[in-house]
Amino acid sequence: MKRLLKIYLQKPELAGAMLLVLLVIVFQQQSDGIFLNAQNLRGVLGILPEVALVAIGVTVLMICGEFDLSVGSVFALMPMVMAVSMGSGLPFAAAVALGFAACVAIGLVNGFVTIRFAIPSFITTLGMLFMARSLTVVISGGFPPPLSPDIPTDAFVGFVGPGQMIRMSFVWFVVIATLVSVMLSRTNVGNWIKATGGFHEAASSMGIPVDRVKLFCFVLCSVLAGFAGLLQVLRLGSPLPSIGEGLELQAVAAAVIGGTALAGGIGTVLGGVLGALLIRVIDNGLVLSRVDANWFKFAIGFLTIFAVVANAWLLSRAKRMKVET
Amino acid sequence: MNDPILSCRNLEKWYSGVHALKNVSLDIERGEALGLVGDNGAGKSTLIKLLSGVHLPDGGEIRMDGEPVRISSPRRAMDLGIETIYQYNSMVPNMSIARNLFIGREPMKFSVGRFGLLDLERMSRESVEAIANVDMHLRSPDALLAELSGGQRQGVAIARAMHFKSRVLILDEPTNHLSVKETDKVIGFVRGLREQGITGVFISHNMHHVFECCDRIVAMARGEIVLDRRVGETSIDEVHTYL
Numbered sequence: 280m281k282r283l284l285k286i287y288l289q290k291p292e293l294a295g296a297m298l299l300v301l302l303v304i305v306f307q308q309q310s311d312g313i314f315l316n317a318q319n320l321r322g323v324l325g326i327l328p329e330v331a332l333v334a335i336g337v338t339v340l341m342i343c344g345e346f347d348l349s350v351g352s353v354f355a356l357m358p359m360v361m362a363v364s365m366g367s368g369l370p371f372a373a374a375v376a377l378g379f380a381a382c383v384a385i386g387l388v389n390g391f392v393t394i395r396f397a398i399p400s401f402i403t404t405l406g407m408l409f410m411a412r413s414l415t416v417v418i419s420g421g422f423p424p425p426l427s428p429d430i431p432t433d434a435f436v437g438f439v440g441p442g443q444m445i446r447m448s449f450v451w452f453v454v455i456a457t458l459v460s461v462m463l464s465r466t467n468v469g470n471w472i473k474a475t476g477g478f479h480e481a482a483s484s485m486g487i488p489v490d491r492v493k494l495f496c497f498v499l500c501s502v503l504a505g506f507a508g509l510l511q512v513l514r515l516g517s518p519l520p521s522i523g524e525g526l527e528l529q530a531v532a533a534a535v536i537g538g539t540a541l542a543g544g545i546g547t548v549l550g551g552v553l554g555a556l557l558i559r560v561i562d563n564g565l566v567l568s569r570v571d572a573n574w575f576k577f578a579i580g581f582l583t584i585f586a587v588v589a590n591a592w593l594l595s596r597a598k599r600m601k602v603e604t
Numbered sequence: 605m606n607d608p609i610l611s612c613r614n615l616e617k618w619y620s621g622v623h624a625l626k627n628v629s630l631d632i633e634r635g636e637a638l639g640l641v642g643d644n645g646a647g648k649s650t651l652i653k654l655l656s657g658v659h660l661p662d663g664g665e666i667r668m669d670g671e672p673v674r675i676s677s678p679r680r681a682m683d684l685g686i687e688t689i690y691q692y693n694s695m696v697p698n699m700s701i702a703r704n705l706f707i708g709r710e711p712m713k714f715s716v717g718r719f720g721l722l723d724l725e726r727m728s729r730e731s732v733e734a735i736a737n738v739d740m741h742l743r744s745p746d747a748l749l750a751e752l753s754g755g756q757r758q759g760v761a762i763a764r765a766m767h768f769k770s771r772v773l774i775l776d777e778p779t780n781h782l783s784v785k786e787t788d789k790v791i792g793f794v795r796g797l798r799e800q801g802i803t804g805v806f807i808s809h810n811m812h813h814v815f816e817c818c819d820r821i822v823a824m825a826r827g828e829i830v831l832d833r834r835v836g837e838t839s840i841d842e843v844h845t846y847l
Contacts, residue, residue, distance in 0.1 A: 477696035486679030
């Protein structure tokens with residue numbers, strides 16, 4: 280029993296999960312029951328995949344011991360590449376492939392520069408944040424190109440399911456989150472990612488290809504950010520060059536709230552998703568509770584600090600629990 | 605099969621202008637426990653790095669069972685059966701014992717190329733066995749490595765080497781930062797290697813530890829081997845005069 284409790288206290292996503300339950304109860308009270316009704320949930324779940332997919336990528340990269348600040352810009356760049364290349368006559372599939380190729384390229388550059396020149400990924404990706412955003416504006420020509428009507432929008436953001444409750448984007452998100460989660464916890468690659476972030480020297484002395492593992496995580500992070508951007512653009516119906524500004528910090532906040540360690544080695548996909556969900560819940564719940572919406576950022580900031588402190592506290596409690604090893 | 609298990613022939617290594625290994629030749633016999641001693645910067649670690657695949661020599665060659673080998677990476681060394689345990693113990697604190705045991709060599713249920721789904725059950729089962737084989741008793745293979753004491757961690761590292769049938773086990777300062785009791789445990793592990801038929805190379809600058817568990821002492825100073833004796837034929841004082 281004690282052993283079980285100890286294991287649960289050590290789960291990095293525990294603090295986030297508890298906060299989520301708490302907030303849902305509070306908002307349900309404060310909004311006179313509107314918060315959990317079907318209409319509102321439909322709205323929250325419709326937007327969730329966009330933040331959550333970015334958060335998943337950032338979480339995996341952080342577990343691997345690196346950092347990506349360029350996700351917000353990649354979020355805007357990928358759909359812009361798609362829209363512009365469709366404007367110049369490419370079919371949808373080719374345009375999307377080109378968009379993803381741009382994401383892969385950015386991930387590779389982020390990873391290569393970070394590893395080759397041994398500089399903090401914070402710097403590399405901060406530079407990339409500006410460069411990718413600038414590229415987005417440049418290729419858009421300053422104003423958003425119209426989206427072609429040939430795009431199978433319904434396959435990405437159409438409403439499906441009983442009562443048209445969820446969007447296709449949510450289905451995509453669930454599938455991707457499950458796959459990444461399985462990869463992280465059940466495959467040897469996941470083991471390598473955790474080992475690389477957990478203790479770099481040990482991982483490389485055990486023959487793990489640490490550089491390639493990192494490169495893979497950078498690329499995965501960029502691709503997921505790009506896909507999330509595509510979902511948002513298809514939902515809004517227009518590729519604005521300014522979307523995703525500030526998203527990189529929200530994604531980091533989501534990962535951290537979900538228990539991912541800044542130093543690497545600790546974290547779960549579920550935690551990142553919980554963090555993203557918390558951010559969406561607060562955004563929505565504050566409005567429904569008739570609180571001035573400008574408190575949103577305050578709440579996210581407070582939550583980030585609180586979640587990390589709570590996690591550290593839970594962990595130290597767990598550590599002090601004596602069970603036989 | 606009378607060739608030494610590992611044989612270094614005229615090894616040379618330079619580090620940006622520093623001559624770290626000067627024409628070092630050393631035969632390591634099958635099944636012996638060799639103690640490698642020397643002050644900091646004497647070349648012990650450099651020699652070990654060449655044997656464990658961290659660096660390639662600038663000159664000379666390494667032979668295994670009489671055959672020249674090129675140990676180009678830690679992975680290659682492990683494939684050859686040379687396993688190295690460092691003082692920081694090459695384990696990831698935030699991962700479970702079972703996962704640490706199989707790091708980089710995970711058993712898989714299903715795989716495509718090098719990637720696949722972990723066989724978690726097998727990892728659990730075999731890690732319990734492997735740890736029991738070094739006379740350690742851990743209740744759960746799912747406990748995090750960080751919960752173990754320093755000596756227990758070295759025990760897990762040794763269990764790992766044995767589980768993968770390593771032929772040569774290199775222990776690089778495994779007793780640093782350990783309490784006296786924990787150190788005794790590690791020395792016990794090294795003594796146990798012989799019964800398992802594993803060749804051990806034990807590096808330490810604590811002479812007492814080396815004399816307690818090794819058959820042969822090799823001392824290094826300034827990048828060269830300055831003394832090579834059976835334990836019975838020398839004494840701590842004599843070794844000291846050479847360093």
